[in-house]
Amino acid sequence: MNILVTNDDGIGAAGIKALAEALTELGTVTVVAPDRERSAAGHSLTLHSPLRVFELRDRWFAVDGTPTDCVNMGIHSLLEAPPDLVVSGINHGGNMGDDITYSGTVAAAMEANLMGIPALAVSLATFGPTEHFPDAAKVAVQVARMLIQQGLPADTFLNLNVPNLPFSEIKAPLITRQGKRSFVGKIVDKTDPRGRKYYWIGSEEPSFLDDEGTDFNAVGKGHSSLTPLHLDLTNHRAMEALKQWQIA
Amino acid sequence: MNILVTNDDGIGAAGIKALAEALTELGTVTVVAPDRERSAAGHSLTLHSPLRVFELRDRWFAVDGTPTDCVNMGIHSLLEAPPDLVVSGINHGGNMGDDITYSGTVAAAMEANLMGIPALAVSLATFGPTEHFPDAAKVAVQVARMLIQQGLPADTFLNLNVPNLPFSEIKAPLITRQGKRSFVGKIVDKTDPRGRKYYWIGSEEPSFLDDEGTDFNAVGKGHSSLTPLHLDLTNHRAMEALKQWQIA
Amino acid sequence: MNILVTNDDGIGAAGIKALAEALTELGTVTVVAPDRERSAAGHSLTLHSPLRVFELRDRWFAVDGTPTDCVNMGIHSLLEAPPDLVVSGINHGGNMGDDITYSGTVAAAMEANLMGIPALAVSLATFGPTEHFPDAAKVAVQVARMLIQQGLPADTFLNLNVPNLPFSEIKAPLITRQGKRSFVGKIVDKTDPRGRKYYWIGSEEPSFLDDEGTDFNAVGKGHSSLTPLHLDLTNHRAMEALKQWQIA
Amino acid sequence: MNILVTNDDGIGAAGIKALAEALTELGTVTVVAPDRERSAAGHSLTLHSPLRVFELRDRWFAVDGTPTDCVNMGIHSLLEAPPDLVVSGINHGGNMGDDITYSGTVAAAMEANLMGIPALAVSLATFGPTEHFPDAAKVAVQVARMLIQQGLPADTFLNLNVPNLPFSEIKAPLITRQGKRSFVGKIVDKTDPRGRKYYWIGSEEPSFLDDEGTDFNAVGKGHSSLTPLHLDLTNHRAMEALKQWQIA
Numbered sequence: 002m003n004i005l006v007t008n009d010d011g012i013g014a015a016g017i018k019a020l021a022e023a024l025t026e027l028g029t030v031t032v033v034a035p036d037r038e039r040s041a042a043g044h045s046l047t048l049h050s051p052l053r054v055f056e057l058r059d060r061w062f063a064v065d066g067t068p069t070d071c072v073n074m075g076i077h078s079l080l081e082a083p084p085d086l087v088v089s090g091i092n093h094g095g096n097m098g099d100d101i102t103y104s105g106t107v108a109a110a111m112e113a114n115l116m117g118i119p120a121l122a123v124s125l126a127t128f129g130p131t132e133h134f135p136d137a138a139k140v141a142v143q144v145a146r147m148l149i150q151q152g153l154p155a156d157t158f159l160n161l162n163v164p165n166l167p168f169s170e171i172k173a174p175l176i177t178r179q180g181k182r183s184f185v186g187k188i189v190d191k192t193d194p195r196g197r198k199y200y201w202i203g204s205e206e207p208s209f210l211d212d213e214g215t216d217f218n219a220v221g222k223g224h225s226s227l228t229p230l231h232l233d234l235t236n237h238r239a240m241e242a243l244k245q246w247q248i249a
Numbered sequence: 250m251n252i253l254v255t256n257d258d259g260i261g262a263a264g265i266k267a268l269a270e271a272l273t274e275l276g277t278v279t280v281v282a283p284d285r286e287r288s289a290a291g292h293s294l295t296l297h298s299p300l301r302v303f304e305l306r307d308r309w310f311a312v313d314g315t316p317t318d319c320v321n322m323g324i325h326s327l328l329e330a331p332p333d334l335v336v337s338g339i340n341h342g343g344n345m346g347d348d349i350t351y352s353g354t355v356a357a358a359m360e361a362n363l364m365g366i367p368a369l370a371v372s373l374a375t376f377g378p379t380e381h382f383p384d385a386a387k388v389a390v391q392v393a394r395m396l397i398q399q400g401l402p403a404d405t406f407l408n409l410n411v412p413n414l415p416f417s418e419i420k421a422p423l424i425t426r427q428g429k430r431s432f433v434g435k436i437v438d439k440t441d442p443r444g445r446k447y448y449w450i451g452s453e454e455p456s457f458l459d460d461e462g463t464d465f466n467a468v469g470k471g472h473s474s475l476t477p478l479h480l481d482l483t484n485h486r487a488m489e490a491l492k493q494w495q496i497a
Numbered sequence: 498m499n500i501l502v503t504n505d506d507g508i509g510a511a512g513i514k515a516l517a518e519a520l521t522e523l524g525t526v527t528v529v530a531p532d533r534e535r536s537a538a539g540h541s542l543t544l545h546s547p548l549r550v551f552e553l554r555d556r557w558f559a560v561d562g563t564p565t566d567c568v569n570m571g572i573h574s575l576l577e578a579p580p581d582l583v584v585s586g587i588n589h590g591g592n593m594g595d596d597i598t599y600s601g602t603v604a605a606a607m608e609a610n611l612m613g614i615p616a617l618a619v620s621l622a623t624f625g626p627t628e629h630f631p632d633a634a635k636v637a638v639q640v641a642r643m644l645i646q647q648g649l650p651a652d653t654f655l656n657l658n659v660p661n662l663p664f665s666e667i668k669a670p671l672i673t674r675q676g677k678r679s680f681v682g683k684i685v686d687k688t689d690p691r692g693r694k695y696y697w698i699g700s701e702e703p704s705f706l707d708d709e710g711t712d713f714n715a716v717g718k719g720h721s722s723l724t725p726l727h728l729d730l731t732n733h734r735a736m737e738a739l740k741q742w743q744i745a
Numbered sequence: 746m747n748i749l750v751t752n753d754d755g756i757g758a759a760g761i762k763a764l765a766e767a768l769t770e771l772g773t774v775t776v777v778a779p780d781r782e783r784s785a786a787g788h789s790l791t792l793h794s795p796l797r798v799f800e801l802r803d804r805w806f807a808v809d810g811t812p813t814d815c816v817n818m819g820i821h822s823l824l825e826a827p828p829d830l831v832v833s834g835i836n837h838g839g840n841m842g843d844d845i846t847y848s849g850t851v852a853a854a855m856e857a858n859l860m861g862i863p864a865l866a867v868s869l870a871t872f873g874p875t876e877h878f879p880d881a882a883k884v885a886v887q888v889a890r891m892l893i894q895q896g897l898p899a900d901t902f903l904n905l906n907v908p909n910l911p912f913s914e915i916k917a918p919l920i921t922r923q924g925k926r927s928f929v930g931k932i933v934d935k936t937d938p939r940g941r942k943y944y945w946i947g948s949e950e951p952s953f954l955d956d957e958g959t960d961f962n963a964v965g966k967g968h969s970s971l972t973p974l975h976l977d978l979t980n981h982r983a984m985e986a987l988k989q990w991q992i993a
Contacts, residue, residue: 540788
């Protein structure tokens with residue numbers, strides 16, 4: 002069992018260390034991760050410039066690109082053979098609801114899925130300081146073991162969010178759907194030391210609609226949340242309405 | 250009617266010029282777009298560093314960020330009031346099938362949708378040189394006019410792909426679902442003038458499964474393709490299978 | 498007479514426009530300049546990544562690199578033959594005293610000198626808003642004309658600073674030496690919207706030692722300042738003292 | 746004795762490790778260095794965007810900026826008090842002749858000098874693989890010790906180049922002047938996987954004029970080379986010639 006591990010917090014983050022260590026229980030782990038933090042990278046590929054790879058130590062490669070780049074580099078270049086599983090994380094902060102579309106952690110799993118490799122994204126649902134990465138890593142290993150044993154449903158990759166608790170207090174995983182965030186964006190504008198204006202996109206702890214059956218709801222109750230995702234963004238229900246449009 | 254226009258090819262691209270000009274027919278157009286090409290940016294937000302804005306001319310703003318950043322900047326800072334419509338494009342190259350998850354053009358419309366603003370992404374389905382941006386812009390105006398008249402179904406934004414043809418030869422839009430790409434990735438590795446290795450992620454004209462009812466299929470037959478998208482990545486069909494898993 | 502023009506404020510800046518226009522009086526002008534502001538770039542070369550070139554219009558090329566990169570690209574790739582003269586500027590802000598070691602504008606002239614091409618850096622000595630770029634451009638043309646007629650002394654390139662005044666009020670150029678700045682650095686530290694600390698290097702209007710014969714002194718009196726520079730950083734006077742050291 | 750150590754090869758490079766370890770013999774060492782390679786950065790300051798600092802371990806700080814930024818951050822923000830000495834290096838590759846104007850290693854020492862702190866740049870004169878960083882570090886310690894004992898001449902900072910040899914074979918330091926390079930630039934142009942052209946500035950092992958008394962000459966003979974530098978780029982000999990010009 003060959004496992005490729007990546008993240009979007011950067012190769013020096015505590016979350017990827019805990020994850021890579023825990024997964025050695027299941028197979029040979031190779032880490033290919035961004036050399037710097039690339040949070041909110043989305044499913045972005047670096048096509049306009051080249052990438053560099055730095056082998057930090059045995060089977061730990063830093064890449065000056067995005068999580069999606071790292072999965073590409075791992076599968077097509079750095080690993081001897083395509084991995085049996087790609088695991089991304091453990092992200093510092095939950096990736097739930099609409100916010101998953103921004104997530105570099107989820108995008109890495111999406112990229113693996115596009116290439117036909119089973120994939121799992123793992124996030125720890127807190128934005129504060131935490132010591133619970135090893136606890137979340139244990140949950141990730143449990144889910145990964147099932148994924149290997151059972152296989153994934155067609156066209157599916159997994160999004161796991163774990164509450165920020167000691168392992169013994171984390172309740173059994175619930176299978177959830179993606180929730181909805183109540184979005185409040187903001188832009189901060191300031192002036193640099195040379196008197197020029199700059200802008201900073203704010204991000205806050207997301208607030209969400211606490212609907213039963215969603216990722217937010219499960220984590221809020223102390224459960225891990227496991228959501229099956231796919232790449233199909235089509236709103237099938239909306240197709241009929243659009244077919245009534247008389248365009249042109 | 251206030252319309253925000255953005256893209257991912259950069260504010261100097263021919264596609265955004267054609268689009269912005271054509272949309273003046275429907276209302277007041279403000280352009281907020283990346284100062285450099287940001288193809289394959291995905292739904293990426295710049296959270297780690299600030300953004301700069303350059304007003305190039307009246308109502309044309311360049312931002313040193315991603316398309317998603319531009320929509321944020323436009324809505325939360327540069328426009329006097331939230332726009333009635335966000336239109337992103339015209340991308341040079343189709344955004345169809347699984348590839349839309351990489352697309353900065355589609356992500357900009359996704360961002361607008363997250364903020365509750367009706368949104369349309371527009372792409373011209375060719376990667377070769379083209380003179381047909383004004384033709385595609387006419388189709389975009391037709392679709393935008395319908396969108397304004399009819400309103401969008403709930404939780405929906407639109408993805409329009411136009412074949413690379415003169416306006417008179419473009420067949421009526423078909424309402425489609427997102428197709429599937431047959432993905433063949435590759436990495437090119439080379440050596441720089443100082444003898445150090447670098448890697449370049451290859452991208453090629455996508456090949457696809459030509460299924461009836463998909464975006465690829467419609468464009469291949471000379472139709473415009475209009476796909477309703479949403480933000481929900483949940484694979485609802487896979488939930489039952491996962492519920493059988495005995496995790497832990 | 499073929500003239501290569503570059504700057505460090507970026508190809509869209511008012512100063513390079515005034516300079517390029519004025520120099521057409523002396524020959525054929527080709528502009529190769531950074532696509533974004535690259536102030537304080539120093540004599541930096543982009544060796545670790547590739548460069549892109551965008552031809553904005555006839556003989557105006559934007560490069561996604563430093564002023565030094567632009568001179569390289571112009572001389573070795575974009576121009577049909579090496580230029581007879583490289584002129585860099587007009588910088589918005591003086592480049593005088595020790596500060597010239599940071600200056601991308603001066604570095605561009607330095608690069609041309611390294612390649613054996615006569616070179617002149619031009620700066621307008623104000624950090625406030627200005628309408629006097631065309632006035633400074635006239636002075637630049639006068640100096641460039643003399644440079645062409647007389648030739649430069651061996652191993653020399655020129656650094657011209659022009660006071661921020663209407664042409665009729667600018668006093669005749671004085672030949673000066675590089676002055677000394679009284680340096681007060683500072684770092685501003687702030688917190689980003691996600692609560693993480695960042696730092697910003699401050700820069701302020703330089704204060705300087707007002708020694709007779711220096712660039713600062715000349716400009717302070719309303720003269721243009723013309724300083725012959727070379728690439729030799731050796732402090733020849735200090736060699737004797739060091740020779741007394743008993744190292745090891 | 747508080748010593749600030751930086752470099753331009755990045756905080757993970759072998760050269761800075763050897764240097765920082767060796768200098769602990771003389772005092773308390775704090776490392777503030779770029780998180781990525783920043784070769785050929787010249788004397789460039791990051792003014793347009795903010796900087797981030799990452800404390801990797803006790804007294805080792807990575808900064809996402811240039812060597813010049815690192816010296817600024819160290820002196821004005823990260824150290825409790827201004828250091829007694831700044832040492833930059835050990836650069837992988839010599840910094841001699843005109844090339845020192847490109848050098849981030851030399852620029853870091855220049856920045857310290859501007860702020861009134863004694864400074865020494867150290868380079869190992871080979872571009873091939875090497876195991877002799879600890880040998881060069883011993884020479885650096887010898888020079889630093891003399892610098893501390895004797896003090897530097899006014900307006901002077903030091904540029905040390907060490908031949909790529911075992912310590913016992915390195916000949917006594919010679920006090921040298923900056924040599925002259927015979928410059929042959931080149932640009933490589935290639936095509937990326939999407940068919941777009943890109944350019945790469947070539948760099949080659951420098952060839953030089955082997956004049957007696959220069960840095961190149963000393964190192965070529967197996968000596969360390971120690972050159973006193975200053976910030977004055979004025980070509981004083983050229984001033985008389987220019988004073989004959991009748992400008993305007």
